[in-house]
Amino acid sequence: MTRFLRRLDPAPLLLSLPAGLILGLFLLLPLLATALLSFRSYSLYTGIEPVLELGNYLEIFGDGYFLEIFLRTARIAALATLLTILIGAPEAIILMRMRAPWRGLFLLVALGPLLISVVSRTLGWALLLGSTGVVNTALMAAGLIAEPIRFMYTEWGVTVALAHVLLPFMIISVMTVLQRLDPQVENASHALGAGGVTTFRRVILPQLLPGIFAGSIIVFAMAASAFATPQIIGGRRLKVVATLIYDEYLFSLNWPLGAALALLLFAIVIVVAVGFNRLAESRFARMYG
Amino acid sequence: MSRRNGPWALIFHTLFVVFMLAPILVVCVIAFTPEGYLSMPTDGLSLRWFRALWNNPDFVSSFRVSLALGAASASAAAAVSIPAAIAITRCDFPGRGAFLALCMSPLMVPSIVLGVAFLRFFSQIGLSGTLVGLTLSHVILIVPYVLRTIMNSLGSLDAALNNASASLGAARWHTFRRITLPLILPGVASGWILAFITSFDEVTMTIFLAAPETTTLPVRLMLYIEDSIDPLVAAVSTVLIVMALAVMILIDRLFGLDRILTGAPDRDGKP
């Protein structure tokens, strides 16, 4: 017995206790409570009723209104992800090819915005492309357009702003992969007589894909659950799931329905992320195995 | 990646830089407009909107709340993450993998979900709208970042240093204080700064939790924008951007920005 106790080192337990307690108590418990809440029912007169039923989920799946918002959210998140790939992957390559002072400087440009509040970055798009924004005012003053370009409250507006906000994550993912690449491989390909396009398609792109995959998972998950950007650009007129949840909670006060929406969003994000991850792993397992 | 960028690459790069910076710059420029409405400051720069901001008690108090919240939650997160990182990297105990997963799990949960979960939980345990509740929620959000940077620093330390200290007669606590802590301090500091800025900028979760007197700056800005967009919000944003720039330069000087943001391990474990 004493021997057993001597072997059981108390140190790791004590060391992990603070973090374990905080996360267990204040992360897992609230999430479980939210799951429970999503099975309650709510009425304007009686408030939250202590029942356990699927009413909220049935309402969400049965109502075209909710379905439309979910579809819109998916569409925006997918397009924003695509945009970050198209812009971020080439830019990551360009950044990696840069030399001493320039690379550091433009890394600041590419990654630095992560440190600026999302609200400020999104506000920039509203000021730039809003109906009284800089671009529209200038174009109309120049007589190039009669009507302002519609950006606010449009899907493409939300998509572009989200892509801008999330682009750094894609660049980081691709660059992380690029850093592990052996520069000699590219040279070897050229030495073997392959041209630039062939080298890119046959040598660089396949090695880039894991980074693009990883970046896509992050960007999609964050875009699908983004709140601030769709709230500023889309507002009440163009709701996505996150802004819908916000309204349910703070204006309709139907917390059980909001909880069900939040859990569904959480589930979708997890399923997509895990699914993509599996796919990526099976695809790239051999390359890194 | 030894090849140079061609002309097309440079054109692409220029467009990228414009895309990245245009929305940020336009905010900073409009903040200096002398007019009462959104416009480019074509006839001269003015500080009138910064003065308006200075005289706006709501924004000023929110700024204070954000600073306090960021500092408190970054410090608390570091305080729980240092022992956790030591346990994970230095000890072999049953449930180690599960514990690491638990500590990293906040990264997997969308902020909006955390927001609604904490909203109800805090109202049930009487913490709603309090600074304590906000701090707790922010600690949970930023623990993964702090933990990861500290684990990176610990991982790059030679484990024999611990053994050397023990063989020289030092007890574990003494070894921690005199050897481990000084050597991981740069990692802890960069984790703290990253956590501070993450907490300072957080809006999605906080908007559910803040009471009027505990409203943070980004949340105040967000709520203001929902009502109206005028040059005042540009002035607030400019302050936020300048702060971010200062932090960026600080981190870059201290540790290299790319290393902190990409979570790459230290170039060498020594200070």
Place this chain on the structure above:
Amino acid sequence: MTGEDNAAAALLSISGLTKRYGSTTVVDGLALDVAEGEFVSLLGPSGCGKTTTLQMIGGFVRPDGGRIRLGGRDLIATPTSKRGLGMVFQSYALFPHMTAAANVAYGLEVRRTPRGEIAGRVARALDLVGLSAYGDRYPRRMSGGQQQRVALARALVIEPRVLLLDEPLSNLDANLREEMQTELRRIQHRTGTTTVLVTHDQSEAMALSDRIVVMRGGRIEQADTPERVYGRPGNRFVAQFLGKTNLFAARIADGRVSLGDTGWQAPAGAPDGPVTLAVRPEKVRLSQTGLPGRVGERTFQGGRWLVEMDTAHGLVLMETPNYGPPPPREGETVRIGWQDGDLHLLFEGAPA
């Protein structure tokens, strides 16, 4: 001398020491006594459990069985920090944020040695390793050899009962290694500290030790003075691990050892049957009457020649000093022989 007596005389006494990782036994019932002031080397191929053994003595790895006693006290129940052993690590493990002097002072500060005393002892320790002028340097700004000396001073300044060294010289280049070997030997003589060294370099073990412990697969193959381990190896493994050796399959019958048509008087009491003959290459000489052989590869090594010869009993290696006439040329046929006393018998089956 009985085992009991030996244990009483020994400062460090290890018995039945065992360590398992999963299903593999890395150290297997190891028993070893180290006397006060003795310099013992653990020598063996990579993965034979040398480091694990040393780390169990040092307290960094917990044994699964066995006993370790230091001056009669049970070490296994003593925490590392209270064992009072000095350890020099392969990576040196100098504290990078402290100067050389601060590194050396650390162990004394931990012990709450009075301040005034610390300065003097640190200075003497640095002087002992020849680094008096380097006290203010940070480890990163020192060469490998200098770092090595600081690590040694740091371990010695606490006046450890036993000094443990894990391949302390393996990170140094060949010249520096030889220099440090001499240095280590000198310092150990001066301080008289009981020392256990781990190495897989047989020449290092022979140059430094009072006694060599040859290990294989977590067990001790032989423990003896360098001369005896080299000259009288207990088995083929030891014979081959310590330097080059020639092995022949021979037979003993009627009190005589016979190899082909030559024969010698067998040692008294040697049983009849197959036996392995071992002769070190430097004991092989050209002779008028010995074994005929054809000269193969000749290798010049500066101070000596290595000559391979093809004989009826297989390849024979001869080492001859670079003195007098050069050795026979490739293709020549010569006869070789050795003194009877240089022949060593190994009783454990014929060579493969």
